[in-house]
Each structure stands twice: as C-alpha cells, then as structure tokens.
Amino acid sequence: MTHEIAVIPGDGIGQEVTPAAVSVLEALETVDFEFVEAAAGDAVKAETGEALPQETRDIAADADATLFGAAGETAADVILPLRDVVGSFANVRPARSYPGLDAVQPDTDIVFIRENTEGVYSGIENEIVDGVRTLTRVVTEDASRDIAEFGFDYAKQNGYDDVTIAHKANVMRETDGLFLETAEAVAAERGADYDTALMDALAMHLVMTPEEYDVVICPNLAGDMLSDLAAGLVGGLGLLPSANVGEENALFEPVHGSAPDIAGEGIANPSAMVLSAAMLLDHLGYDEEAGRVRDAVEAVLESGPRTPDLGGDASTEAVTAAIVDEL
Amino acid sequence: MTHEIAVIPGDGIGQEVTPAAVSVLEALETVDFEFVEAAAGDAVKAETGEALPQETRDIAADADATLFGAAGETAADVILPLRDVVGSFANVRPARSYPGLDAVQPDTDIVFIRENTEGVYSGIENEIVDGVRTLTRVVTEDASRDIAEFGFDYAKQNGYDDVTIAHKANVMRETDGLFLETAEAVAAERGADYDTALMDALAMHLVMTPEEYDVVICPNLAGDMLSDLAAGLVGGLGLLPSANVGEENALFEPVHGSAPDIAGEGIANPSAMVLSAAMLLDHLGYDEEAGRVRDAVEAVLESGPRTPDLGGDASTEAVTAAIVDEL
Ligand SMILES: CC(C)[C@H](C(=O)O)[C@@H](O)C(=O)O
Ligand SMILES: CC(C)[C@H](C(=O)O)[C@@H](O)C(=O)O
Secondary structure, three states: OOOEEEEEEEEEOOHHHHHHHHHHHOOOOEEEEEEEOOOOOOHHHHHHHHOOOOHHHHHHHOOOOOEEOOOOOHHHHHHHHHHOOOEEEEEEEEEOOOOOOOOOOOOOEEEEEEOOEEEOOOOEEEEEEEEEEEEEEEEEHHHHHHHHHHHHHHHHHOOOEEEEEEOOOOOOOOOOHHHHHHHHHHHHOOOOEEEEEEHHHHHHHHHOOOOOEEEEEEEEHHHHHHHHHHHHHOHHHHOOEEEEEEEEOOEEOOOOOOOOOOOOOOOOOOOHHHHHHHHHHHHHHOOOHHHHHHHHHHHHHHHOOOOHOOOOOOOHHHHHHHHHHOO | OEEEEEEHHHHHHHHHHHHHHHHHHOOOOEEEEEEEEEEOOHHHHHHHHOOHHHHHHHHHOOEEEEEEEEOOOHHHHHHHHHHHHHOEEEEEEEEEEEEEOOOOOOOOOOEEEOOOOOOOOOOOOEEEEEEEEEEEEEHHHHHHHHHHHHHHHHHHOOOOOOOEEEEEEOOOHHHHHHHHHHHHHHHHHHOOOEEEEEEEHHHHHHHHHHHHHEEEEEOHHHHHHHHHHHHHOOOHHHHHHEEEEEEEEEEEEEEOOOOOOOOOOOOOOOOOHHHHHHHHHHHOOOHHHHHHHHHHHHHHHHHHHOOOHOOOOOHHHHHHHHHHOOO
C-alpha cells in the first residue's frame, strides 16, 4: 500500500528541514510513500498573490497526510487554513527533554493536547467605532468534548497517568466554564482521574515542576503559549514536533517557524521536523517505524553531530545523515 | 501628612501576610499612616452573601491607596471590581531573582506592565445557542495608548533599556493589531527603542534567556500568564509584588493567591506582600523608604530566616520580624 503524502516545505528553514524528514521516511524501506510537493508561504505569495494556493489546499485535502515545514510572514495565512483543510480538531504537541542535552528543566515529558479550531482563533473581529475593536472568542460544547475525549484517550493509550485540564474559567466564566465542565464530564464518563489548573498558575508550575505533568488539555491560545513555554524548558523549538489531527486526515509540522535569521545557511536543526514525521508514521499505523525514527533522533541528540542551536557546528545534512545511519 | 490606607487582608494567607506588611510600614516611623481595615473574600461572602461589600469598595475608593492580601474562590469577584474601584489601568509586576535563593533562572529582572481593564476581561459573554458560547474580547486605542505610555515612561524612569511589546497580532489581527500599532506609535512619539514579540515565542524566550528582557508591555491575559511564568523562573509566587495603578488611586497586592493548602499555619512567605507595600511607598512618593524596605527584604532573603516555600522552616512572624530588624 502506497501512502500519498503532501509535502509543503514553505519558507526559510522549512525548505531545509522538510527534505530532511522526507529522506528519513524514504530510508525506512518498509513503508511505501508517494510524496507530492506543494507550495505555500511568503515566496509563493510574492509570485502569485496567494500564500496558500488552491492547488496546495487540494493536494493536502486529498493526501493521506501532510508534512508542513514552516512559513514566514504569512504563517497564519498558511497554517490556520491548512489545519482546517485537513479537518484537524486536535493539536498534539509533545515536549520532552533528552539525555545529554542542556535544558532549563531536564526532567520534562509533557504532551499538550491543544484545541485546534476555536477560542480566539475564530477570525471574527470587528471595529465597533473608531478605536474600539472586538474579537469574538468562541467555545462550543462539541469542540470541547472532542478535544477532551481525544486527550483522555491519548493519555490512556500512551500510558500517561496525569491529565490536567487547563482553563481560565474564573475570568472567562461562560466560555472556559463550558470548556472545563465539558472536559470534566468526559473524565467522569471514562472514570478517569484528572486535575484542573488555571492557565496562569499552570505556567508557573510548568516552569518549576514540569515533572509533575504528563498530558495537558488546553484551549487553543493557552495551548499555543504553554507548549512554547515548554519548548523553552527542554532546549528550544528545534526539538518540538506536532500533529494536527482530524477524523481522517492529519498534518504534521515542527512547532518552530521559518527562522529567517538562519535560513539558507544549512544549519537548521531537523529534529523537530523528523520527529513530526515519526508522528505521521504513528498516525498511519506504523508504530514500529515511528519508534525506530524516534530512537534514531534520540541517539543522535545524545551523542551524534549537533546543529548550532544545540551548541554544535554540524549542518542539517550531517545531522540528517546521522539519523538515517542510526535507523 | 497622614496617608489613609485601606487594608483588605481577604482569605487564607492574605490574613497572615497583610498584617506583616502593615507592621513593616508601621516600623518605618518617617511616614504617617492611618490603616482602615475592610473585608472581602470567601469568608465575608459566606456571612453576608457578598464577596466585596459596598463598604469595602467605598473604603478603597476613598483611601490614598489600598493593600490587598488575597481571596479564595471569590478571587475574581473581589480583585477585578477592586481594580476598577481604584481606576487602575496598569498592572505593574516586577519579577526578579535574588542572590542566594534557588531559582530556575537566577538572572531574571523583568517588569511586566499589564493592561488592566480590557481584553478577555471584558465580562461580556453570551450563550448563542445551547452549547455555543462567546466572549467579546475588547481592545481600545485609548487603553492601548495608556498602557504603552505608562510602560515606556516606567522604563525610562527606572533606567531600563529593553522594552518589549507582547502581542498575538498574527492571529488577533484587528484587536492585537490595534494594541501593537498603538504601542508602536507611542514608541515613535517618544523616540524610544523597542522590540515586539509574539506572546507564544516570548514565553519560550523568557524561559530560556530572561536576562535579555527588562520591561514587557502586555495585553491583559498575556500579562497574567507571562508574569506567572516569570514567577516560576525566580522561585515562585511568594516573591512577586504588584501594583494596580490608576490616575490617582492605586492598589497593591502580591501576585500569589490565598494558598488554602498552607493557610492558618503561620508559614506563608510575607515577601511578596511586603514588597507590594514597598511599591505603595513608591507610589506615595517615599522612594527612600521604599528602598529601605526592599533592601531589608533582600537582606533577609539572602541570609535571614526563610519560610518553607524557600526551603526554610521559619514562620511568617519570624521572617517579618527579621525584615523589621533590617530596616
Ligand atoms: C503561526 C501561528 C498562527 C501559529 C498559531 O498561533 O497556532 C503558531 O504559533 C503555532 O503555534 O503553530
Ligand atoms: C484572580 C484572577 C481574576 C486574577 C487575574 O486573572 O487577573 C489573578 O490571576 C491575578 O493575576 O491577579
């Protein structure tokens, strides 16, 4: 069986790390892929006026899964509609530290399960009068239920004990109130244990005692911030993969952006992108191969060549070759 | 000249740390205070049905300044209206590490200038249909201008070089767009240097390299989360004071809450509350006295008795007595 994978490198280091991930997938041999490349981002916008051409949407919609690199200024114009195209309701963002790598908190292993469709990402903004603008933050019971069910199932399937529901229901009483109450109802239906945490207090606790957290179910923007916070704990965005999961389709992307400061130098850390490819393998049911890719990345992080963001001076290519060697 | 100070201890450890701050202020001798105590929080709600009685509002409104401890379940019902009663538009939250104290990042010295009136704190929420709720996030040019002017002035007056404007204008284009564009206009008028940062990326950078930041101007909820994050970097909420500043009036409170887990044991760390009293002294124009209080707190943190949250076993009273001794 051949899996059609849409490959959207995008801008900046997306152009460097995406081919790295593709070459790791190609090196597996036990899985058949057909890669279909598509354009998105600043460069294609400059050419065509559109950051996300219809053809790219169609390719992502039709593929079995999508690998996305990064986009520059147009990031929001690319990734938000792409999440929609693949019908993604859950954004899965594992943040873990690795043996042998400098980290602010070397004992971190947390998976953020971020609601991926609503909250302040609704796109509904208005100018009421000159100088007064509003944004309509949307929270629905359906989306809250979907993300909570996904989060509790994920925790169970992956053997995680501690589930935390993040919210700010003391201030956003109706909207986060609904999010919280729905997530608690899901926990009760499953007989699952959980904690709840105000997202501000949680930010502090994650910094001080990340080892106390396993799976954190979050509203959209809270998940955006908390997962980046956790990236800081483990050594930066160069290490964090993510999966945008829908009912059938899914899109995989590193949490990092296009990093214009180092783009074109061939020194971008491919780890986050390769780990995103491992999540793609999980998604397609190739657990064994996903494990091999993760182990290879981990082995290289521990004792292989390192890119400058991790204190080394190796190139993207050298690190990728080392990962392929370890497979 | 006698300064009338409203004192609202509230619930839990608020009842323990507020008297500590009052006794430090009383020990100064060079400033005349009249303290007027008022009730707010869970306990008064249980008695009277109201978490924030009208009498307490009136006392805070009439006083020269207010010292507030903490409230429990009713925290939002107490502190949000109180911020409004004193006309506070700016929430000033310094987060710094202290020599000799364990900290995740021992080189942190950042002041968050948090917009204190709008954003998702508007209180405007609706149930559109069953299971679909909205919150109206409000951003105005006036409030954005007020907080930016305050922030840039604060940086200048306190000798801070780096001002960062936090936002999420790539997603909240109109609302945070207005916040950002207004703050940039203020910077331009003043000829001030600044950086801008997406709040998610900023969360990561604050964790990894807090030493690169001085003053961070934030929308309301971003300031709430980022300042708690920074509390985690410097050793916890027991160290962070805050000022809610209005045109004339102001309210001073620790960033921590009522800490029900340790309430009543007499072991709460009074530092955040005493440092909030130092901010009150600044506000009233007693810079020298404010400096004395800060130096005393710092001396005790470095080599005096410590409460359990800082690894010691001293009581609130013992730490307070040590601070008074150092004055
Ligand atoms: C680029 C931006 C729209 C996006 C988001 O806010 O979701 C990014 O920060 C992310 O986390 O993937
Ligand atoms: C209690 C709550 C309403 C409050 C806030 O969100 O402002 C608190 O978290 C704070 O930071 O003072």
